[in-house]
Amino acid sequence: MAAAASKTVPAHAPSLWAATAPPPPPTTGLQESLQADVVIIGGGVTGLSTALHMAERGISAVVLEAARTGFGGSGRNSGHIIPTLAAGDPDxxxxxxxxxxxxxxxxxxxxxxxxxxxxxxRHNIDCDAVQNGWAQPAHRPSRMKLLEKRYGEWSRRQARTEMLDAxxxxALLGTGVYHGALFMHTGGHVNPxxxxxxxxxAAIGxxxxxxxxxxxxxxxxDGGKWRVTTPSGQVTAERLVVATNAYTGALIPALARTLVRIINYQVSTHPLPDAVAATVMPGDIASSDTQRDLYPFRKDRAQRLVTGATLALPLNMDARIRPWIAERIGNVFPQIExxxxxxxxxxxxxMTPNRLPRVHEIGPGAITPxxxxxxGMAMGVAMGRELAxxxxxxxxDALGLPKMEIQPRPLLSALGGWAQAALVRYRQLDRRD
Ligand SMILES: Cc1cc2nc3c(=O)[nH]c(=O)nc-3n(C[C@H](O)[C@H](O)[C@H](O)COP(=O)(O)OP(=O)(O)OC[C@H]3O[C@@H](n4cnc5c(N)ncnc54)[C@H](O)[C@@H]3O)c2cc1C
Incomplete structure (x- = not known):
């Protein structure tokens, strides 16, 4: 008999999302030897959407998740659903x-x-989905030029986009600090x-x-197939998908050495009083402005403001994040006392040096986005269909993300959290824009 996911399985991060999400589907640890068409390592949105899209087409898929579904970035992020990259415009x-x-x-x-x-x-997923759009407001007047250019490039490609004035x-955000914005109608926010x-x-269903x-x-x-072992079982499959993104460990060492991992904090306020909530993000959109040092904002269903930040110095961050973020909230929404x-x-x-995502083929019939x-929220979900x-x-090399050779950069990845120090430079640039 299969053992239930035990108490030794790492718990979810103590997030707003973990406190408010409906229960996960019942799952167990792998205790047997299975055959499948595809074995997927990693149970975030990429791995799970891949399994769902494959199952919908009759392809047998097995997901192996080290901890819990959504344990990695997928369960910890801001929940902004964004149809663009942070860096990398269409042209x-x-x-x-x-x-x-x-x-x-x-x-x-x-x-x-x-x-x-x-x-x-389609799958009636209860995740507080709100598709009211995603905005990128200009933090300086000079950034409007960049947004106009971005708008032109996306609208030429039939994206549902428009420019908003200050x-x-x-009016959408309930703050006067911005000078205009690029608005993408298909964006929004969820409990990730x-x-x-x-x-x-849905995938299990x-x-x-x-x-x-x-x-x-x-x-x-093994015999022309992929064999993946876990502590109590194994899966043999024609194809392998590795969907471990920032939580990639030593399983495929070269892969981990292509990345820099940055620690990003997310926070929420307490539910805002009704009178204040009515003035903070009344448009109920998701928003992340033009600063390189990101300022993301949204509300949850209980009218908490949810935002995030990265600290440049990766030391004593738990203690330093609260006053830092409280000050940032006050800069944009002074009405929140x-x-x-x-x-x-x-x-x-x-992260990668050129800030672009990619697909690597890691062997015959083996792939990783x-x-x-x-x-990665919208991209990860959409990658599921591509991988099906x-x-x-x-x-x-015909998928939505470009296929590239693995290029390990051991020095860069060894920097680890210290790569966050680049933020000091970003903040200088943000002030000069
Ligand atoms: C704080 C934060 C804020 C963010 N905000 C946003 C946002 O607002 N919008 C947005 O689009 N993106 C955002 N992102 C990025 C987004 O969360 C990720 O790009 C996305 O979740 C990646 O999904 P994934 O399924 O590829 O990887 P993950 O969700 O990270 O899943 C990888 C999984 O692999 C598992 N794993 C690792 N090794 C093994 C192994 N050996 N065996 C089995 N399982 C393994 C891990 O436990 C993990 O659950 C944010 C990220 C963070 C951290």
Missing amino acids: ALVAKFGGDAGERMVAFLRDSAALTFELIK GQIG LALAQGIAT QGAKVFTGSPALTVAR DRRLEYVWNGRIA IAYNGR DWAEGKPA
């Missing part, structure tokens, strides 16, 4: 990757948020842990197998 992507691959990537990004909300609707974005767990429920408390310990080729925080948690973001650079296409024979 630059086309210039970098060429006409076909570049435009394919742009279309993939453009459609990723809509695909996410459609999937939520009054319009001020509820989304990950809901995708797991469609016939996928999801095991928690089941870390992949070894990956090997009670800036005590109800929830504070953090997660790892997988990785390094979403802090924008791949399992049906679509070549890896």
Whole structure:
């Protein structure tokens, strides 16, 4: 008999999302030897959406998650559903990757948020989904030029986008600090842990197998197939998907050495009093401004303000984050007088030097989409559909994200959290814009 996910399985981060998400689907640890078409390592939105899309097409998929569904970035993030990259606008992507691959990537990004909300609707996922749009407000007048350019490039590619003036974005956000904004209509926000767990429920409902408390310990080729072992079982499959993103460990050492991991904090206030809540983000959108040192804002269903920050110095961060964030909240929403925080948690973001995500082929029939650079919710969900296409024979270099050779950068990845110090430079640039 299979053992229930035991108490030794790491708990979720103590987040707002863990406190408010509906229960996850019941899952157990892997205690047997299984055969499948595809074995997927990692139970975040990428791995789970991949399993769901495959199961919907009759492809047998097994997910092995070391901890719990949504344990990694998928359960800890801000829950912004964003159809763009943080760095990399359409024309630059086309210039970098060429006409076909570049435009394919742009279309993939453009459609990723809509695909996410459609999937939520199709499977009736209870995750507080709000598709009122995502805005990128200009923190300086000079940033409007960048946003106009961005708007032009996306609207030429049929994205549902518009430019807002200072009054319009001020009315949506309830703050006068911004000078205008780029607005993407298909964006929005969710409880991200509820989304990950809901995708797991849907995938299981469609016939996928999801095991928690089941870390992949070894990956090997055996008789032309992939064999993945866990502490109490193994899965043999034609194809392998590694969906571990910023939580990639030593399983495939070269992969971990392609990334820099940044610790990002998320916080929420207590529920705002009704009179204050009515003036803070009355448009109920998600928003992340033009600063390189990100200022993300949204509310949850109980009218808490949810925001986040990265600290440049990776020391004593738990203690330093509260006053830092309270000051930032006050800068944008001075009407919030009670800036005590109800929830504070953090997660790892997988970054690359050029801040672009990519796909690596890591062996015959083995693939990993990785390094979403802090924008992996919509992209991860959308990657699930791409990987189902791949399992049906679509070549890896025809997917929505560009296929690249693994280029380990041991020095860079060894920097670890100290790479956060780059923020000092970002803040200088933000002040000069
Ligand atoms: C604080 C924070 C805020 C963010 N905000 C946003 C946002 O607002 N919008 C947005 O789009 N993106 C955001 N991101 C990024 C986003 O969360 C990630 O890009 C996305 O969740 C990646 O999903 P994933 O499924 O690929 O990886 P993850 O969700 O990280 O899942 C990887 C999983 O692999 C498991 N794993 C690792 N090794 C093994 C192993 N050997 N065996 C089995 N399992 C293993 C881990 O336990 C983990 O659950 C944020 C990230 C963080 C950390």
